[in-house]
Amino acid sequence: MLKKIFTNSAGILFSRILGFIRDLLTASILGANIYSDIFFVAFKLPNLFRRIFGEGAFVQSFLPSFTRSRHKALFAAAIFKRFFLIIFILSLLVTLFAPFFTKLIAIGFDAHTIELAAPYTAINFYYLDFIFCITFLAALLQYKEHFATTAFSTALLNLSLITALILYAHAPKEKIVLAMSIAVLIGGFLQFVLHLYKTYQMGILRRLIIGFVALKHKSNLIKDEVKHFYKNFFPAIWGNSTAQVSAFLDTWLASFLTFGSISYLYYANRIFQLPLALFAIATATALFPSIAKEIKNGNETKALQHLQKSFWFLLTVLTMATVGAIMLDCEIVWLLFERGSFTRSDTLQTAWVLSAYMIGLVPYGLHKLFSLWLYAKHQQLQAARIATYAMLTNAILSLIFIYPLKAPGLALASSIAGFVSLHFTLRSFGYRKFSQILKSRYFYYLLFGIALEIVIIALIKDFWRIDAHI
Template identity: 50%
Template sequence: MKSLVFKNFIINALGILFSRILGLARDVLIALFLGAGLYSDIFFVALKMPAFFRRIFAEGAFGQSFLPNFVKAKKKGAFCVSVMMQFSLIVFLFCLLVSFFSSFFTKLFAFGFNADTIALAAPLVAINFWYLFFIFLVTFLGAILNYRQKFFITSFSAALFNLSIVIAAFFVDKNAPQNTLYYFSYATVLSGVAQLVLHLLVLKNNPVIRAMALSVKFKKAKAKLQGFYGNFFHGVLGSSATQFSSLLDTTIASFLMSGSISYLYYANRVFQLPLALFAIALTQVSFPKILKHLKSGQENLALKFMQRALALLSILLIASSIVGSVFALEISKLLFERGNFTHEDSVITAYVLIAYLIGLLPFGLQKL
């Protein structure tokens, strides 16, 4: 069992590592073309909005509430269809709402932006927000894959988002930053479509998908979701605090000098590498195994498994914090200092990165 868990952890970590390497390439190109200023601030706000709701509703509360209730469900096909249809409709309508009132939502997230900046950012917010709809479906299908102990596709598929931005960068002109924003925004939405298609192709012969199809065919797609929604809303409350603190960072930064939002973004991207590579990868592998122990009444095994995972994760995160803090400026210069990204931008980003790394251990442990 230990070797299987370790193997799954390594496979998942490799998929995430590949995605993060592409992510760093994406951020290098964004820094090259947009630097740290008005246009990069606008793009990061437009990107942050769907990411904010994705982390609360899709990856956070949804992921934590779906699997336990899915395991308990007697009619798994009907349960999945009910969840997918109800949530898809809710997310679709929410995306429409944001598209129609994009100026209001932009002001809500970046209250310090002036009227001219809001006017530039609002259309981009309307475009980028549709990424949330596709990524919810990806999260739903990814949860089914994780239950079947198939981790690589879900972790690898995130690389398609980064790859889309990298490809879009070949078509942009660094002297036309406003056009660059639209290229990157449409690439973001198309990456969500690509991730969805990839998951559908992988899952086409999955027994859960076949059960879902039969439930729809025989009109037996209704299932009781009270337990699921109870867990979901508790999960929303639990994950909201962290995300709202992140939102507060952006809101405060929008009142500061131009580029402040970008400094937070670039530093956070580096901070997210050990967090994703160790904390998220280990959590995704551990959670299904812990659930199966609990379902079979083996609480002691579940507890021992959790303790080992916490010990391993603590060692990895402490080491990452020390190394990252010592070499913060070198990391910032190596990754971002080229094109429109100056040495002064590197220094500020390094200070922000050190501040982020202070919280890496507690932030990573709460993921498990």
């Protein structure tokens, strides 16, 4: 299990490093102007759908249903056919009515800017077609407990964009935007080809083709299974959308604060997302197929054993990351961002926001882990309810905290919402089962490790301050 987790973590880390290089090149070559705004707006819509659809909702609904299906090739072919048709039609609509969809994303753009941005919006949206195919094939690879291809293929998009930026560094700005938009599609195509090759190599593609051929005459065999999938899919979509809605609300509220508040939230959240992705998301991705299979086979004891081992690993690394980030908040922000127009004052403000976000790292990470139990048991509707409770908590507390605490208050509201998510998730999972996990001897090892880390970080911080004064 640890090998699978570290494979996912390594892939995510590699992609995040390339993403950071991409951001640096974009800022340096494209700058911060109307053309950079146009590209970010054009890429925002497919990226939003990718984060809602591709990073959770589909796999969490498809994999348990696929595992239970008695006609797996037929079931997979039927789901792929329907979803790809819907997404392709949606892409055509965006192409035909690109100005309308661009206006939906960037309501503040004037008519001229909308006209400039619309073609790029149409081009970028086809990335979603590739993302669906990639997500679908990745789910089949996950069923076979192969994770490396998906983990490392995410870097191909960043490599494609980096190449476009380097090749067109001295071109007119509009050509750079066009090159980057095409690079998005090339990155998606490369990811798709890599997944296609791996599924062919593992014999999955051949069985899928057989499913497509047989679907015309045997679709009645999977009618009930497909209905059951859709019943779980739409709650999963909502459950995975609430985090994006909350993020939009934070940005919207921050626009009423002093200049720079949105940036403080953005930069602090970028740091917060790194350990969440490296450990929590990587662990959940690696663990989900095993949990789903054991529960499908009626072996809950084995599923709980997998969950227990992952729980102690995740609790340890996330707690250490939380302690380290809160104690070294200023140093982390200084190291990453304090240069050029990013002043010492910006570092201090971002550090406060970072500490507020990091309070919620452990509950958000553990929520992702224990929510696997709900998805594996086909309780997507319950997971959607929990996500709604968390979103409402975040919205109410954001309105309460925004004026006395400013931007850190919005981050703190998000962290408290994480505790709400964890509480309701554990209640659905069963506090009795959770108490059995807590009785493990690993608890004492965790306490010792945290205490040791606090001492080490405190010493490092003291030496840092002494050196700074010298």
